[in-house]
Amino acid sequence: MKVLSFLFFFFIQTALLAQQQALGIFDFQSGVGNPKKQGSVQYDAGSQTYTLKGAGYNIWFNRDEFQYAYKKMKGDFILTANFEFIGPGSNHHRKTGWMVRAATDAEAIHISAVSHGDGLTVLQWRPLRGAYMRDPQDELFFAKRSVQVIQLERSGNRFIMRVAHPGEPLQTVGIKEMPEMPDSALAGLFICSHDADVVEEARVWNVRIDKPVAENYNAYRQGFINSRLEVMDVWDLRRKVIHESTGRFEAPNFMPGGKKLLFNAEGKLYTIPVEGGTPEQFRVGDLDRLNNDHGISFDGKQLAVSHHRAGLPGGGSTVYVMPLAGGTPKLLTAKTPSYWHGWAPNNKEVVYVAHRDSGVYNIYKMNVNGGAEIPLTTNTTGHVDGPEYAPDGKYIYYNANVTGTMQIWRMKPDGSGKEQITYDEYHNWFPHISPDGKWMVMISFPPDIDPADHPFYKRVLLRLMPLTTVGAPRVIAYVYGGQGTINVPSWSPDGKYIAFVSNY
Known part of the structure; x- marks a missing residue:
């Protein structure tokens, strides 16, 4: 029995290690909201690139469906990456980007820095569990299927979204106070097809999660x-x-x-x-x-x-x-x-x-x-x-x-x-x-x-x-x-x- 217990523990640990390596800097992935079509997150260690595949009716109204790669983060952080959709897409409202979320249930509080299939780039949020999503503060339109650099920073209760075309400085497109967001929250990459019967795909690279210090830090x-x-x-x-x-x-x-x-x-x-x-x-x-x-x-x-x-x-x-x-x-x-x-x-x-x-x-x-x-x-x-x-x-x-x-x-x-x-x-x-x-x-x-x-x-x-x-x-x-x-x-x-x- 001791040998069997050891082997079981070994295989469980090996599986967990393989999953962690497969997800790069993230610890978990899941289909939030039980999407009709199964999604996935794949990490290529050679190029340090993530490929997101996911379905889901939407990330909107009072519940969400999407694919999520995430880790638990406490305190302030800066999330930065390059995003690009793969393929022409079946719906111009397909979404990818960064998301900070209180939990993985479909109705959870969250705030997202989002790129849409038609080039619309916005900050959007759900301030309370089960509440309807709020309209964005500002909207920018990039060229369809263009590469976008998206950054989402947390500073206390304040969330700041910045975007850029590669080669340009980051520009602030939204700032939102979210006092309801717990200090310890989930942060990661997401994709949603905006069509329950379709799986969409995006590529993400130069993915960095930084923990900033105070301005007067010595x-x-x-x-x-x-x-x-x-x-x-x-x-x-x-x-x-x-x-x-x-x-x-x-x-x-x-x-x-x-x-x-x-x-x-x-x-x-x-x-x-x-x-x-x-x-x-x-x-x-x-x-x-x-x-x-x-x-x-x-x-x-x-x-x-x-x-x-x-x-x-x-x-x-x-x-x-x-x-x-x-x-x-x-x-x-x-x-x-x-x-x-x-x-x-x-x-x-x-x-x-x-x-x-x-x-x-x-x-x-x-x-x-x-x-x-x-x-x-x-x-x-x-x-x-x-x-x-x-x-x-x-x-x-x-x-x-x-x-x-x-x-x-x-x-x-x-x-x-x-x-x-x-x-x-x-x-x-x-x-x-x-x-x-x-x-x-x-x-x-x-x-x-x-x-x-x-x-x-x-x-x-x-x-x-x-x-x-x-x-x-x-x-x-x-x-x-x-x-x-x-x-x-x-x-x-x-x-x-x-x-x-x-x-x-």
Whole structure:
């Protein structure tokens, strides 16, 4: 009997594990309201894509029928994903999107961020169990069968729906107070055919559930939240999570050859295969207080890092270089604080940000074989940061807030010819130039932060901007992150991917 009991327990546990893996980040799926036709939710772990199939007469009036993939969530959260219907559809009122629900019974309180088959995109809700659904606050119409980015945020009793076409910033389309929604509720993806006899289908990807912290949260005092390492195809905007941790890690670089990533965590560097796996420590001599400023020379032979030396000004951040193949790190900047940011294409010079006699941070250049540091900016007010060479060596790109907002600038390698190249309401940081020199990726912080700061844990954007043709920046990722997300050069050698860190 003990053997039979063990086998029964083993098979039950195995079945539960298989179900969990089949649902990705969700714990359960069900047909709510007993739909006439059976639905399903399938998860492709390779592409991290969900395929929803479901029927149901509607999600409306005082009861619902639909297919639901969900997990139990407590407190505040942000739900974000790309949605696309598959096939022409039999009813233009078919629905998919995000739903937060008090329970799985058909009459439950819920609020939904909904995309319809005819392009109608709205926030809709049932304020009390068994009550009739309420009319939406606002309505937007997208092109039929277009891809939509839909975000639903919970902040206390307030729910906020935002939408966008891929490439555009999210726009708020509805805000609703729902005091009746319990603090612990269900959150997930849904599909409804609006026809009890028909099963409709939708595809959902870049699915993220983030747990935001308070606006005044101080990570250094209150602790760091979870981290994800992501790799994204810049050209089709598909993101994949390859590593997660309950602690803090930051700032990935691609290693030469593009098969591994390099990132920092707890004062050390680690490598990990781009498809995921177990991180392995990458030793930098005896340096064990590294920060998130590290990167590899253009020829792939040298590594530069910033390391904190105890008891020195500004935390003692100092730039070192060493052979990537291994060796003893060589101290470059005796003065502190100094934060590395870029290699010159000649592999003989580095550029970094340093705090010296002017009272503010400026950009400096130094030969890796020694010599005096050369100031490239001499500001006495404001803040500059993030210098990075273009691959052809003609410009150094950087961010500066000399006009009030933090914007991207560029200058010639001797510091002359400074020109501003972004002009918008965001605070734009850390320009990273593609290997062919034609594109720039940057992180854009919201307008309401200090322009001289790049804080943790904000709703930020990664944006792509052409450098050799005229064109405005376009959004390539909607991220909960900030500090440590994309501080260092992060393009793959073939110019197809970038790597970054998000938080949740």
